[in-house]
Amino acid sequence: MIETKNNFPSPEMLGRLATALEIEPHELFAVPPSPEWILEQVRQEVITDIRAVLADIEKVVDKAVEKAVADKCKK
Numbered sequence: 001m002i003e004t005k006n007n008f009p010s011p012e013m014l015g016r017l018a019t020a021l022e023i024e025p026h027e028l029f030a031v032p033p034s035p036e037w038i039l040e041q042v043r044q045e046v047i048t049d050i051r052a053v054l055a056d057i058e059k060v061v062d063k064a065v066e067k068a069v070a071d072k073c074k075k
Contacts, residue, residue, distance in 0.1 A: 001007035
């Protein structure tokens with residue numbers, strides 16, 4: 001009846017099902033993320049990390065340019 005959506009299990013039945021499956025009751029309702037969703041999350045993290053690295057590189061380059069200009073002005 002539950003599998004055909006003709007009946008909904010009681011909380012007690014959900015607890016017994018979860019115990020039999022060796023999972024937490026809330027996991028009976030969890031929908032695992034799709035591989036596409038996981039890849040998109042990883043993609044976004046990589047983009048964020050790349051932007052942070054590029055910002056750090058830009059700071060280093062800016063300091064190097066400022067030092068080169070300052071050294072050249074001293075001559």
